[in-house]
Amino acid sequence: MKHIISVLVENKFGTLNRVANMFSARGFNLASISIGETEDPEFSRMTIVTNGDDHIISQVVKQLNRLVDTIKVTDLTRQPHVERELLLMTMKLSKTQQHEIFELINVFKGKVVDIKQKSITIEVIGSPDKINTTIDIFKPYGIKELARSGAVAIHRGE
Amino acid sequence: MPSSSQTLNGSEIFFECLRRENVEYIFGYPGGSLLKVYETLYDVKDIQHILVRHEQGATHMAEGYARATGKPGIVLVTSGPGATNTVTGIANAYMDSSPMVVFTGQVPSTLIGNDAFQEADIVGITRSITKHNFLVKDVKELAITIRKAFFLATNGRPGPVLIDMPKDVLNASCDFHWPDTVEIRGFKPTVKCHINQVEKAAYKIAKAKRPLLYVGGGVISSNASEELRAFAIKQNIPVTMTLQGLGAFPGNHPLSMGMLGMHGTYWSNQAVNNCDVLIAVGARFDDRVTGKIETFAPQAYKIHNDIDPTNVDKNIKVELPIVGDAKHFLAALLEAMPKKVENLEPWLSEIQTWREKCPLTYTNEEGKLKTEFVIDEVSKQTAGNAVVVTDVGQHQMWTSQYYTFTNPRSIITSGGLGTMGFGLPAAIGAAFGVKDRPVVLFCGDGGFMMNIQELVTAVHYKIPIKIFLINNSFLGMVRQWQELFHKEKYSFTDLGDSNPDFVKVAEAFGCKALIAENTDTAQQAIKKALAYNEGPVLVDFRVEKKDMVFPMVPAGGSISDMLLARLNPKTMV
Ligand SMILES: Cc1ncc(C[n+]2csc(CCOP(=O)(O)OP(=O)(O)O)c2C)c(N)n1
Ligand SMILES: [Mg+2]
Numbered sequence: 048m049k050h051i052i053s054v055l056v057e058n059k060f061g062t063l064n065r066v067a068n069m070f071s072a073r074g075f076n077l078a079s080i081s082i083g084e085t086e087d088p089e090f091s092r093m094t095i096v097t098n099g100d101d102h103i104i105s106q107v108v109k110q111l112n113r114l115v116d117t118i119k120v121t122d123l124t125r126q127p128h129v130e131r132e133l134l135l136m137t138m139k140l141s142k143t144q145q146h147e148i149f150e151l152i153n154v155f156k157g158k159v160v161d162i163k164q165k166s167i168t169i170e171v172i173g174s175p176d177k178i179n180t181t182i183d184i185f186k187p188y189g190i191k192e193l194a195r196s197g198a199v200a201i202h203r204g205e
Numbered sequence: 206m207p208s209s210s211q212t213l214n215g216s217e218i219f220f221e222c223l224r225r226e227n228v229e230y231i232f233g234y235p236g237g238s239l240l241k242v243y244e245t246l247y248d249v250k251d252i253q254h255i256l257v258r259h260e261q262g263a264t265h266m267a268e269g270y271a272r273a274t275g276k277p278g279i280v281l282v283t284s285g286p287g288a289t290n291t292v293t294g295i296a297n298a299y300m301d302s303s304p305m306v307v308f309t310g311q312v313p314s315t316l317i318g319n320d321a322f323q324e325a326d327i328v329g330i331t332r333s334i335t336k337h338n339f340l341v342k343d344v345k346e347l348a349i350t351i352r353k354a355f356f357l358a359t360n361g362r363p364g365p366v367l368i369d370m371p372k373d374v375l376n377a378s379c380d381f382h383w384p385d386t387v388e389i390r391g392f393k394p395t396v397k398c399h400i401n402q403v404e405k406a407a408y409k410i411a412k413a414k415r416p417l418l419y420v421g422g423g424v425i426s427s428n429a430s431e432e433l434r435a436f437a438i439k440q441n442i443p444v445t446m447t448l449q450g451l452g453a454f455p456g457n458h459p460l461s462m463g464m465l466g467m468h469g470t471y472w473s474n475q476a477v478n479n480c481d482v483l484i485a486v487g488a489r490f491d492d493r494v495t496g497k498i499e500t501f502a503p504q505a506y507k508i509h510n511d512i513d514p515t516n517v518d519k520n521i522k523v524e525l526p527i528v529g530d531a532k533h534f535l536a537a538l539l540e541a542m543p544k545k546v547e548n549l550e551p552w553l554s555e556i557q558t559w560r561e562k563c564p565l566t567y568t569n570e571e572g573k574l575k576t577e578f579v580i581d582e583v584s585k586q587t588a589g590n591a592v593v594v595t596d597v598g599q600h601q602m603w604t605s606q607y608y609t610f611t612n613p614r615s616i617i618t619s620g621g622l623g624t625m626g627f628g629l630p631a632a633i634g635a636a637f638g639v640k641d642r643p644v645v646l647f648c649g650d651g652g653f654m655m656n657i658q659e660l661v662t663a664v665h666y667k668i669p670i671k672i673f674l675i676n677n678s679f680l681g682m683v684r685q686w687q688e689l690f691h692k693e694k695y696s697f698t699d700l701g702d703s704n705p706d707f708v709k710v711a712e713a714f715g716c717k718a719l720i721a722e723n724t725d726t727a728q729q730a731i732k733k734a735l736a737y738n739e740g741p742v743l744v745d746f747r748v749e750k751k752d753m754v755f756p757m758v759p760a761g762g763s764i765s766d767m768l769l770a771r772l773n774p775k776t777m778v
Binding site: 056057060061064065068069072102105106109110112113114115116117118 | 328329332333336337340357389390391392513514515517518519522
């Protein structure tokens, strides 16, 4: 089962490597990992998406906790949380399909961030599921290049 | 001692910190990036630097010292090759949870990443084999980093910590400030067990008909032997030990079952197979202990106490996990069980039956020398009082079976990693730490060659270790597997033609050496070696070449697959 784990870590050189290294050394699945500074520059927050049964996930959480640079590990999967991912995608732009593409961008609440003679770059924000669907739908129009941020997630406020 | 706020350079700060951590010995080897440190060391009189002959030797010495004393072992090596030579020793200490602080020199911080001369990314290399590691980028961070490293190495589950120190940091100066306290946000080990969990354990044990204690190295490292003894004896519960747990409970007590697992005693493994409550303390259900996990202790309600939460439910699902220090757990359990568990006699007598059915025995044959005899004899002559160090192989397993360990911190052996070459340097390190008990090393003829250079160190510092070389002219343990499981293809395990004359080799190093080829000469040689204290002494025991260690549960097998003795290979399919 897919799990989304939020990890508060020391904002130090090498921390990302320690976490990623632990996943590979112990053979845990690492679907995505994203990291950024928090409101306090001493800390960063990582969002990790991983797969595994309860036994594996409990080991993942414990092994994350064991790292000295991790401060707090929370498995958000079964807790109220918001999860978002950013997709940046450049597509071919032809006169004939232009209209359809713009329609779809609207449907997915995307934004055009750049437009050239023969290509268009858009951004879409949403749950990783929505991003998957977006990619599927746009594929037939000719995706030239895409980049995904990996999921970031946070507890819903009280 | 300089008071706080005195200006010192990085090298001076380094020694000042070690002083405050009460370091007695540094096991080290100099080099370019450490020249400043060795310059300062020249005038340091209160910390002794031991010059090893290979950095791997330094790490095993530090571990031997740590395991014998409970204090962290200290290693100091130069950058690049000096640092990479420590990798095996660090991995060994990590697997066996030994406290160690390794200091590596590093190229100047301005050159890091440039493939500078003798640069190696040792922090990257050792990330997965250290509890934690640090690169110090500013001399102002050096003291606090050292403080943290010692704290991490010795608290919670002990382990190795590495500090990488660039040359410019060691040369730079700043005000020296020793922090009184240390706070690491991400490191808060649970020492005290949850009392509700302990009470639940007490309740289950009180109702048990066939309880069994299974204890490991955690009992030794948390100095919980007394608590274990008090609890087991009061409750009349038998104790089986892992390789690292030997000595946690006195081996000569009727409740001691010896070791369990692959080469464990028949009765230990039968007891595991039949117990109804298994109390695991400071042990991690390693595959060499459990064999096939599905058939391990199939009837038991399993209670697992460990300081490291990741050990719990890792290899085996347990009914009652209890995270915390073994000493605290056992003391709390003793208190939680004021009454004795009733009617354990049938269980104890069942164990006795197993004991009598398949005892550990060997038969001496005229003119032949068996390893079991050598170890048994050393056990008798030292009255179980020695610190016993082993290398890895058959001799190691025979040591676990035939040496009677009566005290904690009496066996120092490479368990988790199984590092050949560990024994000799570890014995030297142990002897630096323990001066009132003999330090005895059982070493194979294969493994002895792997760090033989440290014999120079032993000779130079007049370390009175007894090197009992179990010379069977084979990589015996591999040969055993070849005979049992690989169609007797003795591929590259016969050392007979290539082994040197070990007596001559030892003498060339300046080490006293003896040879023993039968029981009489062996007995005499052991006596002589134990009486000799001017420096190291080696005895070359020419033992039987093709003996095998039994009982044996084949890797991944169940207790029912246990081999009890050599079968006629011809009749084996
Ligand atoms: C560094 C290292 N290399 C290889 C091995 C694999 N190995 C395990 S036991 C063994 C044989 C050891 O032979 P010896 O030292 O003569 O001891 P014996 O088994 O004969 O007592 C080998 C090669 C190991 N454990 N460590
Ligand atoms: Mg051998």
